[in-house]
Amino acid sequence: MKLQSRHLLGLEGVRKEDIALILDTAISFKEVLERPIKKVPPLQGKTIVNLFFESSTRTRISFELAERRLSADVVNFTAVGSSVSKGETLKDTARNIEAMKIDMVVIRHASSGAPHFLTRVVEANVINAGDGAHEHPTQALLDMMTLREKYGKLEGLRVCIVGDILHSRVARSNIYGLKTMGVEVSVCGPATMIPRNIEALGVRVYHRLEDVIPQVDALNVLRIQLERQKSGLFPSLREYHRFFGVTKEKVDRAPKPITIMHPGPINRDVELSADLADGPHSVILEQVTNGEAVRMAVLYLLGTSN
Amino acid sequence: MKLHLKSGRLIDPAKGKDVVTDMLIVDGRIERIGQSLSADRSFETIDLKNKIIAPGFIDMHVHLREPGYEHKETIETGCASAAAGGFTAVCCMPNTNPTIDEESVARYVQEEGRRVTGGLVDVYPIAAATKGRKGEELAPMAELSKAGAVGFSDDGSPIASAELMRRVLEYSSMYGLPVIQHAEEQTLTRNGLMNEGLVATRLGMPGIPPIAEELMIERDIILLRYVPHSKYHVAHISTAGSIGCVRRAKVEKLNITCEVTPHHFTLTDEAVESFDTNLKMSPPLRTKDDVHALKEALRDGTIDVIATDHAPHTIDEKEVEYAQAPFGIVGLETALGLSVTELANKKYLTLNQLIEKLSINPRRILSLSMINIQEGEKANLTVFDPEKEWVVDIQAFKSKSKNSPFHGRRLKGKAIGIINNGKSLFV
Amino acid sequence: MKTKVLDADGLRRTVNRLSHELVEKNKGVHDVVLVGIRTRGEFLAHRVAKKIEEIENVSVLVGVLDITLYRDDLRGRLDQPQLKSSEILFDIRGKVIVLIDDVLFTGRTIRSALNALMDLGRPAMIQLLVLVDRGHRELPIKADFVGKNVPTAQGQEVKVEMTEADEEDAVYLIENDEKEK
Numbered sequence: 001m002k003l004q005s006r007h008l009l010g011l012e013g014v015r016k017e018d019i020a021l022i023l024d025t026a027i028s029f030k031e032v033l034e035r036p037i038k039k040v041p042p043l044q045g046k047t048i049v050n051l052f053f054e055s056s057t058r059t060r061i062s063f064e065l066a067e068r069r070l071s072a073d074v075v076n077f078t079a080v081g082s083s084v085s086k087g088e089t090l091k092d093t094a095r096n097i098e099a100m101k102i103d104m105v106v107i108r109h110a111s112s113g114a115p116h117f118l119t120r121v122v123e124a125n126v127i128n129a130g131d132g133a134h135e136h137p138t139q140a141l142l143d144m145m146t147l148r149e150k151y152g153k154l155e156g157l158r159v160c161i162v163g164d165i166l167h168s169r170v171a172r173s174n175i176y177g178l179k180t181m182g183v184e185v186s187v188c189g190p191a192t193m194i195p196r197n198i199e200a201l202g203v204r205v206y207h208r209l210e211d212v213i214p215q216v217d218a219l220n221v222l223r224i225q226l227e228r229q230k231s232g233l234f235p236s237l238r239e240y241h242r243f244f245g246v247t248k249e250k251v252d253r254a255p256k257p258i259t260i261m262h263p264g265p266i267n268r269d270v271e272l273s274a275d276l277a278d279g280p281h282s283v284i285l286e287q288v289t290n291g292e293a294v295r296m297a298v299l300y301l302l303g304t305s306n
Numbered sequence: 307m308k309l310h311l312k313s314g315r316l317i318d319p320a321k322g323k324d325v326v327t328d329m330l331i332v333d334g335r336i337e338r339i340g341q342s343l344s345a346d347r348s349f350e351t352i353d354l355k356n357k358i359i360a361p362g363f364i365d366m367h368v369h370l371r372e373p374g375y376e377h378k379e380t381i382e383t384g385c386a387s388a389a390a391g392g393f394t395a396v397c398c399m400p401n402t403n404p405t406i407d408e409e410s411v412a413r414y415v416q417e418e419g420r421r422v423t424g425g426l427v428d429v430y431p432i433a434a435a436t437k438g439r440k441g442e443e444l445a446p447m448a449e450l451s452k453a454g455a456v457g458f459s460d461d462g463s464p465i466a467s468a469e470l471m472r473r474v475l476e477y478s479s480m481y482g483l484p485v486i487q488h489a490e491e492q493t494l495t496r497n498g499l500m501n502e503g504l505v506a507t508r509l510g511m512p513g514i515p516p517i518a519e520e521l522m523i524e525r526d527i528i529l530l531r532y533v534p535h536s537k538y539h540v541a542h543i544s545t546a547g548s549i550g551c552v553r554r555a556k557v558e559k560l561n562i563t564c565e566v567t568p569h570h571f572t573l574t575d576e577a578v579e580s581f582d583t584n585l586k587m588s589p590p591l592r593t594k595d596d597v598h599a600l601k602e603a604l605r606d607g608t609i610d611v612i613a614t615d616h617a618p619h620t621i622d623e624k625e626v627e628y629a630q631a632p633f634g635i636v637g638l639e640t641a642l643g644l645s646v647t648e649l650a651n652k653k654y655l656t657l658n659q660l661i662e663k664l665s666i667n668p669r670r671i672l673s674l675s676m677i678n679i680q681e682g683e684k685a686n687l688t689v690f691d692p693e694k695e696w697v698v699d700i701q702a703f704k705s706k707s708k709n710s711p712f713h714g715r716r717l718k719g720k721a722i723g724i725i726n727n728g729k730s731l732f733v
Numbered sequence: 734m735k736t737k738v739l740d741a742d743g744l745r746r747t748v749n750r751l752s753h754e755l756v757e758k759n760k761g762v763h764d765v766v767l768v769g770i771r772t773r774g775e776f777l778a779h780r781v782a783k784k785i786e787e788i789e790n791v792s793v794l795v796g797v798l799d800i801t802l803y804r805d806d807l808r809g810r811l812d813q814p815q816l817k818s819s820e821i822l823f824d825i826r827g828k829v830i831v832l833i834d835d836v837l838f839t840g841r842t843i844r845s846a847l848n849a850l851m852d853l854g855r856p857a858m859i860q861l862l863v864l865v866d867r868g869h870r871e872l873p874i875k876a877d878f879v880g881k882n883v884p885t886a887q888g889q890e891v892k893v894e895m896t897e898a899d900e901e902d903a904v905y906l907i908e909n910d911e912k913e914k
Contacts, residue, residue: 002813012508031818037852040802090627111629112510113581134510172510197504304807
């Protein structure tokens with residue numbers, strides 16, 4: 001069984017069998033992560049470059065660990081640059097990388113479509129670690145793995161993504177992936193932060209947490225970025241927390257316990273209250289471990305295919 | 307020069323003519339028009355069986371990039387591109403460096419055009435409406451009009467301030483020259499990269515809402531009503547809503563006209579899924595419904611002109627991530643092919659109407675002399691083959707830049723030659 | 734062309750004998766654990782464990798090893814082998830591991846298994862038990878316990894069928910025109 005594409009650029013249009021293969025493979029790698037020696041040899045001799053144009057310590061570390069645990073050689077390129085030269089940088093950097101004979105590139109970039117641009121310039125396998133507001137496929141995959149672990153299946157689950165959907169690549173990848181796997185998806189957030197036409201993607205839109213909480217099994221809470229307040233999308237953190245923050249008091253009204261998810265890092269007591277983040281129904285730490293396993297699975301499947 | 311055009315189909319909308327005829331052109335003047343003319347051996351005979359002879363095409367929205375951005379295009383290469391596309395005249399936009407907001411620059415582009423083409427392609431400057439295109443102070447429109455400007459525009463940018471637009475309309479009305487507006491309410495389009503719609507939502511791209519264009523047009527119509535002796539022209543109209551505004555204003559008999567680009571009536575925002583930066587332009591590609599409305603508006607006359615907004619950019623500038631790429635594509639050499647394929651062959655326009663949009667109407671709006679195809683008059687003609695099937699090859703473009711999304715596209719309709727100011731160029 | 738070289742009874746008797754040999758060589762089963770290589774090695778390991786329990790009245794720990802990640806032919810294959818997990822839920826330090834597989838051929842699978850086991854800890858000793866040895870070693874690997882020697886030619890294949898996954902217990906010698914290692 002092989003993945004259909006030699007890249008992982010997103011989950012839109014990725015077929016069910018491929019998502020299932022990645023999730024199943026990730027389970028095997030989770031077992032590897034339980035061993036005293038967490039290292040296996042399949043990517044020995046492969047060179048992987050982590051091209052991070054947006055600062056992100058956690059995701060980069062997660063990928064780097066996954067790559068090293070598969071015995072690959074790793075190079076990190078962090079270019080938190082600004083302004084005009086960014087464009088030049090990507091194309092020139094990509095060409096230089098090609099010349100150094102690397103096998104795989106993991107790229108995070110502030111522009112939607114940057115990984116797609118990369119596939120036109122290099123021969124290596126390209127993995128999207130987040131492009132603008134477009135997609136963040138490994139995040140959605142680890143979210144799905146976590147849900148599947150908790151509930152035994154994905155089909156028929158009801159999940160709501162809460163927060164700034166407009167600017168969220170985590171939201172989009174989750175919408176595409178979850179829907180492919182038969183999950184009922186809804187979104188909840190201020191009207192200024194929900195993109196027009198989102199219903200056309202097959203999701204229900206809510207503007208009040210109280211309306212959606214009785215209808216879901218899990219909430220995937222997105223981080224609210226402070227810059228959005230400055231651009232006039234919501235008036236204040238206090239208002240956001242009061243009306244859109246996920247708190248124990250709101251969640252306790254549900255008929256059965258709701259699973260709490262968050263891609264991290266958490267703005268404690270803004271979008272998610274601290275007691276819920278640390279509570280018994282939070283799977284946030286499992287998400288991190290599963291992130292390792294999922295990334296190992298993706299790297300393994302792409303790195304050992306032709 | 308002694309040309310014998312043999313058996314061409316002359317379509318002259320100005321005179322309502324559509325007839326197969328011969329033409330003898332000597333030293334730039336039409337000596338004779340008639341059936342089966344005889345010409346001695348000193349004439350060069352060009353067999354135009356099944357080809358069309360039309361009044362010379364003019365593209366009233368072209369960025370020639372000279373002075374200041376000669377790495378993208380020069381007046382010479384831009385005019386060569388125009389000639390290859392079948393145009394005997396272009397209007398160049400003022401977003402050069404220095405801006406065409408001074409007599410000297412306006413004169414320069416015209417003279418340079420004459421020098422490099424020998425007169426084959428006329429270059430008419432569209433001058434800036436405000437100094438430096440900054441939108442703050444009026445440009446010296448009187449001097450500029452005397453120096454040969456045929457219209458005023460801050461294109462690239464809108465004339466954003468209502469107060470300034472009012473003054474530009476008032477001032478320009480003294481000279482009978484149109485104000486050409488790049489209609490965009492910029493506070494709505496901050497960071498926008500493509501049409502705001504379902505595709506942008508799916509791709510996670512910041513959107514350029516259609517209402518940004520419509521808002522500005524509606525505002526300008528109110529100003530136009532207030533300053534009724536001015537002339538207002540909407541550049542590169544792109545949405546169904548905008549068409550609605552113009553249609554209503556025309557019913558009211560306001561002095562409003564508009565143009566559309568071939569890429570706007572051919573492509574939709576779905577094309578942007580490939581993240582190809584040759585699909586990034588301003589205004590952006592819109593939805594299927596908008597494209598349909600544009601074609602209907604061409605048919606019913608709401609849209610007066612087809613103009614390309616030819617915007618050359620170098621490979622290095624365009625071969626970057628979508629967000630970093632500059633807006634715009636070249637269009638001079640694909641305009642006719644796209645117009646014939648998408649409009650004439652799909653029965654939105656007859657060839658007669660097509661020629662109106664490419665020649666008669668723009669000249670009228672810019673108050674240029676009408677082309678008179680008559681014995682004794684100067685010859686200003688475009689000759690094209692409406693049946694010629696060809697595949698677009700950007701490497702064959704005469705333009706310095708190759709930023710076109712149409713490479714490899716099969717088109718029908720191609721220019722064969724142009725005749726103007728005593729010069730001719732045939733393929 | 735298929736020839737049956739061992740039938741159900743033969744297989745049963747072979748497993749009996751191998752189990753007795755194992756117990757004899759190790760003078761009992763103190764600190765002995767069985768690790769079967771997926772998939773038929775696993776079935777074999779469970780059958781041997783059951784027999785040992787009958788003989789010695791002692792329960793022996795059984796683990797399963799998936800060697801996919803350690804294969805030396807992962808790249809360059811048209812199909813990717815399905816990755817499954819290993820399940821070795823006990824500490825292997827200081828133990829005598831009896832590695833169990835159905836067919837010993839080039840020895841590469843066993844090499845992979847040895848690497849995998851080494852990553853899990855430091856056993857006292859590793860012994861190899863196979864149902865069939867078909868020759869043609871490409872690495873210096875030798876089995877301690879062999880059920881049956883079946884000399885083969887390059888174009889042939891030995892297939893072990895076990896009722897846990899197949900219709901019967903049997904060992905077949907198959908004439909193959911396509912070589913597939």
